[in-house]
Amino acid sequence: MGERISTLRVSALKSSCQQCSLSNLCLPLAVSDNEIDRLEDIVQQGRAIDRGKHVFRQHDPFRSCFAVRSGAVKTYIISDNGEEQITGFYLPGEIIGLDSMGPDGYSCSAKTLERSSFCEIPFAKMEELSQRLPSLQHHFFQLMSQEIKNSQNLSILLSKNSAEERIATLLLSLSSRFSRRRLSATQLILPMPRHDIANYLGLAVETVSRVMTRFQRQGLLESHGREVTLKDIPALQSISHQGQCQKG
Amino acid sequence: MGERISTLRVSALKSSCQQCSLSNLCLPLAVSDNEIDRLEDIVQQGRAIDRGKHVFRQHDPFRSCFAVRSGAVKTYIISDNGEEQITGFYLPGEIIGLDSMGPDGYSCSAKTLERSSFCEIPFAKMEELSQRLPSLQHHFFQLMSQEIKNSQNLSILLSKNSAEERIATLLLSLSSRFSRRRLSATQLILPMPRHDIANYLGLAVETVSRVMTRFQRQGLLESHGREVTLKDIPALQSISHQGQCQKG
DNA sequence: CGAATCTTTGATGCCGTTCAACAGCTGTGG
DNA sequence: CCACAGCTGTTGAACGGCATCAAAGATTCG
Known part of the structure; x- marks a missing residue:
């Protein structure tokens, strides 16, 4: 198999999956050190980028997935009128771009919600390496399968649950x-x-605001702008689950 | 794992992906005949099963994905109160089980909506064969990526669109x-x-029924129970997409 | 300080749910 | 043959959750 990138160049960019505190979330591979080395050879750790910047844009040619290292990201689709439809929030240890492996480029845009940094996973190299590392291939199948599940759970949440149930569920998801x-x-x-x-x-x-205020009056949480303190998680869980369905 | 089926038996069961009229939908692989042969060795074509029967059940140990050969399937999750939450409809050429590659068994149940038949794709063998056939691995990554996209589109449909928009969108999806x-x-x-x-x-x-009636009065379609004739697809498309434009 | 963004609160009305009834179709059994 | 039950689909009336419109506080930052 013709490796065309010089080992020296790659080593310079090389990140350290082994030492990364997020490795148990992002790539919990049951692989040998030798295999981790090869993984690190293809993963490129980028510099932090400011809040409100794009990681990639919808329809850009798809080249890489990105693991969030720090910060937070939202992914969204732009509709005809130019409004955004947010499809997900991603926190450190989570991977964006798994929905874009088709032939039409990135299927959504990704923008940082705060100053964030990433590990870039070039898709072509990941595919190639997966040919030699069954556990890497297996891991990506599992990651993508989980992403399908997450999106299905969101669909159910949106189709069947009230505003209170949706907000309680999101807060608990972020909490966990x-x-x-x-x-x-x-x-x-x-x-x-x-x-x-x-x-x-x-x-x-307005509904989000009202529900948060209601939760606060009921003693379930305290909220000052972006700071939220959950005071009664069991009660929130009961609200979240009374609209049924099990979450990941 | 113990192989219980002799090679001869497998050959006897062997389906014919090459000759299958759905192969361009289900497994459009750019592979040689030789590679298709190996694919056919692992895919098992099952007998048709009656309407209302399970293909698999939520929490059953995950072993295989299934390509729908004929008929139709719904996938659903059972909530705490015992009600079902349908996550998808699958027609011939489409694959179910892609959301179940995690360690917790099938993440949903799949039940036939009419008498249906399937091609079974054992996951372990698919993974193994993907190690040798890059195009098969690539195809599954694309399939799963598309499944994520589909589910995201559903989420947007459910979160932002009116009853008319949802129903028009579903009808057009089925039509295409x-x-x-x-x-x-x-x-x-x-x-x-x-x-x-x-x-x-x-x-x-009741809402579905009312909207269908309204569409019929407007001359967009004719509906007699399960038989639906779309009379004005452009108008339906305009309704379906106006959720992405402005509401008025 | 003032501009822009974010958050909260109030008043009003619509869309879709809920409750209720009915009609068509199928299969069952006396 | 008819009576009956079960499932499916349609229609009507009234309620309610959430969006919409409007506006004022809160926060950030140049």
């Missing part, structure tokens, strides 16, 4: 994703404005 | 999927009852 990174599960700083929450959940901004 | 199979794009026989359409689109059955 923060805590996976050893951050507080109760003291959240939301990386996105209310407007984005509303867009993502198919609600009006 | 029928016509890909060289069936009429205008004379549809819906494989699913109104109840399932409503469930899938997050609407009440």
